[in-house]
Amino acid sequence: MNKARQTPCIKCPLKDCAAFRPTDPPELDFIQALKIAELSADAGANILAEGTSTPHLFTVLSGWAFRYKMLEDGRRQILDFVLPGDLIGLQASIMGNMEHSIETLSEMVLCVFPRERLWTLYEKYPSLAFDITWLAARSERSIDENLLSVGRRSAPERVAYVLLSIFNRAKSLGLTNGRKLKCPFTQQHLADALGMSLVHTNKTLNSLVRQRLFRWKNGEVEILDEERMAEVAHYDEPPARPRPLI
Amino acid sequence: MNKARQTPCIKCPLKDCAAFRPTDPPELDFIQALKIAELSADAGANILAEGTSTPHLFTVLSGWAFRYKMLEDGRRQILDFVLPGDLIGLQASIMGNMEHSIETLSEMVLCVFPRERLWTLYEKYPSLAFDITWLAARSERSIDENLLSVGRRSAPERVAYVLLSIFNRAKSLGLTNGRKLKCPFTQQHLADALGMSLVHTNKTLNSLVRQRLFRWKNGEVEILDEERMAEVAHYDEPPARPRPLI
DNA sequence: CGGGATATTGAGTTAGTTCAACACAGGTGG
DNA sequence: CCACCTGTGTTGAACTAACTCAATATCCCG
Numbered sequence: 177m178n179k180a181r182q183t184p185c186i187k188c189p190l191k192d193c194a195a196f197r198p199t200d201p202p203e204l205d206f207i208q209a210l211k212i213a214e215l216s217a218d219a220g221a222n223i224l225a226e227g228t229s230t231p232h233l234f235t236v237l238s239g240w241a242f243r244y245k246m247l248e249d250g251r252r253q254i255l256d257f258v259l260p261g262d263l264i265g266l267q268a269s270i271m272g273n274m275e276h277s278i279e280t281l282s283e284m285v286l287c288v289f290p291r292e293r294l295w296t297l298y299e300k301y302p303s304l305a306f307d308i309t310w311l312a313a314r315s316e317r318s319i320d321e322n323l324l325s326v327g328r329r330s331a332p333e334r335v336a337y338v339l340l341s342i343f344n345r346a347k348s349l350g351l352t353n354g355r356k357l358k359c360p361f362t363q364q365h366l367a368d369a370l371g372m373s374l375v376h377t378n379k380t381l382n383s384l385v386r387q388r389l390f391r392w393k394n395g396e397v398e399i400l401d402e403e404r405m406a407e408v409a410h411y412d413e414p415p416a417r418p419r420p421l422i
Numbered sequence: 423m424n425k426a427r428q429t430p431c432i433k434c435p436l437k438d439c440a441a442f443r444p445t446d447p448p449e450l451d452f453i454q455a456l457k458i459a460e461l462s463a464d465a466g467a468n469i470l471a472e473g474t475s476t477p478h479l480f481t482v483l484s485g486w487a488f489r490y491k492m493l494e495d496g497r498r499q500i501l502d503f504v505l506p507g508d509l510i511g512l513q514a515s516i517m518g519n520m521e522h523s524i525e526t527l528s529e530m531v532l533c534v535f536p537r538e539r540l541w542t543l544y545e546k547y548p549s550l551a552f553d554i555t556w557l558a559a560r561s562e563r564s565i566d567e568n569l570l571s572v573g574r575r576s577a578p579e580r581v582a583y584v585l586l587s588i589f590n591r592a593k594s595l596g597l598t599n600g601r602k603l604k605c606p607f608t609q610q611h612l613a614d615a616l617g618m619s620l621v622h623t624n625k626t627l628n629s630l631v632r633q634r635l636f637r638w639k640n641g642e643v644e645i646l647d648e649e650r651m652a653e654v655a656h657y658d659e660p661p662a663r664p665r666p667l668i
Numbered sequence: 669c670g671g672g673a674t675a676t677t678g679a680g681t682t683a684g685t686t687c688a689a690c691a692c693a694g695g696t697g698g
Numbered sequence: 699c700c701a702c703c704t705g706t707g708t709t710g711a712a713c714t715a716a717c718t719c720a721a722t723a724t725c726c727c728g
Contacts, residue, residue: 245570247656253573255566270552270559276566298548305551306516306544312558313516319565320501320522324491327499327572327617331684362706371573376684378708410493577716608674622716624676640725 182214189237190261193349197307206301213288219360221280224265229273232288234264239284240360244368245276254369256318257281257342257361260349263311269294282360326371329410331380334370336409339390343399344413356398384408428460435483436507439595443553452547459534465606467526470511475519478534480510485530486606490614491522500615502564503527503588503607506595509557515540528606572617575656577626580616582655585636589645590659601645605638630654 183189185208190196199207215234217223223241224230241258255276258264268274269291298305321341325334346357367377385391389405391398399405406413429435431454436442445453461480463469469487470476487504501522504510514520515537544551567587571580592603613623631637635651637644645651652659 243566245566247570247574249656251574253570255569266555267559267563270556271563275563295548295552298552302541302544302548302551305548305555306541309512309551309555309558310516312555312562313513316558316562316565317513317517317521319562319569320489320491323501323565323569323572324493324499326569327614328493328497364706373685374707375686375709379684382708410495610674619717620674621676621718625716628676 182211183237184208185211193261196261200303203301203304206297206304210289210293210297211287212290215286215288217280217284217286219280219282219284221284223278223280223284223286224268224274224276226274226277228268230265230268231291232265233269233291233294234286234288236260236262236264237285237287240281241278241284242281242361242365242369243276243278252368253371254365256315256322257345257369259345259351262315263308265291266308266312281365322369331370331372331376332384333409334372335366335377335380335384336389336405337411338366338370339397339399340402340405340409340411343397355400355402356396359392359395359397428457429483430454431457439507442507446549449547449550452543452550456535456539456543457533458536461532461534463526463530463532465526465528467530469524469526469530469532470514470520470522472520472523474514476511476514477537478511479515479537479540480532480534482506482508482510483531483533486527487524487530488527488607488611488615489522489524498614499617500611502561502568503591503615505591505597508561509554511537512554512558527611568615577616577618577622578630579655580618581612581623581626581630582635582651583657584612584616585643585645586648586651586655586657589643601648603643605641605643 185191185204191199214237217239223234226245236258238260241264243255243258244252245255246252258278264278264286265274267276297308318341322338325337329337342359343352343357346352351357363377363381364374366381367374370377372380381392384405387404389399389401389408391400405411431437431450437445460483463485469480472491482504484506487510489501489504490498491501492498504524510524510532511520513522543554564587568584571583575583588605589598589603592598597603609623609627610620612627613620616623618626627638630651633650635645635647635654637646651657
């Protein structure tokens with residue numbers, strides 16, 4: 177990890193993304209002033225560790241990561257994937273310390289904000305405070321989905337579901353290329369996200385590939401039959417919910 | 423569901439509970455003014471349904487409920503349990519509609535707040551807005567725990583874990599009686615929370631009972647050997663984190 | 669005194685796990 | 699440029715945790 181030259185918020189690559197609320201100039205100025213650094217992390221870097229407390233709050237500018245928890249004996253559960261526009265470290269900022277860890281899957285650039293000024297944000301910019309709550313609610317929603325998957329879906333259903341949901345998230349961020357998406361994770365990551373063993377994840381993946389639902393070559397996933405995948409996954413396309421303007 | 427006589431916020435039974443931040447008189451007055459009704463629901467009532475949108479935000483005064491999601495074919499996953507002091511319907515209030523349902527396990531009394539005034543709260547009472555975010559973060563934490571359980575713990579581990587964590591939550595709310603706790607859920611509820619079948623849940627429960635870790639009679643759970651239960655569950659007592667005073 | 673919901677138990681089945689061997693690719697150092 | 703090494707993916711075989719089915723027991727409530 178090392179600090180890099182900063183991108184001014186006004187040029188934030190996420191600002192015009194459909195997933196985000198247009199931000200007023202005064203809010204933008206405030207965020208700009210709040211931002212104390214830009215952090216570049218390599219793939220495989222530990223951004224935050226369970227049990228610790230960071231003085232920082234992060235926003236993802238680019239790159240992929242995942243939130244996870246581990247049991248002492250090494251069993252790991254990936255809670256969800258972190259994509260550009262996600263907020264990291266809110267739990268620690270609000271509750272004191274982290275109860276999960278975060279590791280990057282690719283190179284990642286983050287904006288760094290000091291935790292202690294979060295309160296100022298709540299006082300002075302209620303609209304931004306509302307946005308933070310919105311992000312927290314969205315993230316809870318995605319964990320709810322994963323819990324349903326891991327608890328009640330069969331292996332093929334889970335695999336189809338996770339691929340579809342990642343694909344759609346990435347699509348809404350403009351990261352997809354037609355029906356293709358560069359995915360920086362391994363089958364081990366998928367297994368840990370789905371609560372399955374590596375071997376069975378592999379076999380399930382290949383079985384779905386043989387059914388021509390998708391392909392996965394050179395770290396690139398290509399959805400071949402979205403309809404049938406949604407069927408297998410019991411996936412309801414989430415209504416493209418525009419972020420409320422308050 | 424029917425409306426009942428209202429308890430003034432100043433006499434809120436949760437106000438002095440250790441889990442809550444002492445609230446200033448002006449904040450209390452605002453909440454009091456915000457509260458438009460008190461709702462009494464029977465056991466087994468549907469408070470909120472997936473896919474719908476409510477004009478209300480609720481706070482639980484007393485009683486138990488659970489949040490859940492279902493697949494079309496009826497498979498149900500309980501996401502977490504709802505206890506007094508929890509906030510209900512924030513997702514709908516912030517994002518437009520619910521992606522999960524809520525059903526009561528016992529009689530329940532709720533305070534009702536109009537959703538449209540949430541924004542006023544953010545504008546006028548940043549400290550309360552901060553509290554809401556705190557509640558959202560806490561709830562996310564508990565789902566993270568459940569996801570770890572369902573994804574990576576074995577059946578006995580899951581059962582021990584869920585009982586311990588419910589017991590400790592209830593204890594911090596003053597609902598326990600020594601090592602005993604009245605639990606209004608059935609084995610089916612536990613099974614659906616743990617992502618297991620009813621039969622296997624029953625067998626696992628009984629095996630732990632035979633090992634004298636706990637008892638469960640007449641809807642009352644009694645923890646007999648907390649230490650060994652924590653061992654089986656790989657349970658780390660959550661540090662009793664006082665709610666920050668901002 | 670029923671009758672429906674809940675809990676218990678046994679038996680047979682299966683989805684998913686573990687173990688182990690092998691294949692393949694990319695990256696490094698000699 | 700090759701030889702090796704490590705991380706990743708693939709496959710078969712044996713095993714087991716958890717599931718389903720089905721029958722019975724128990725509890726609670728009207």
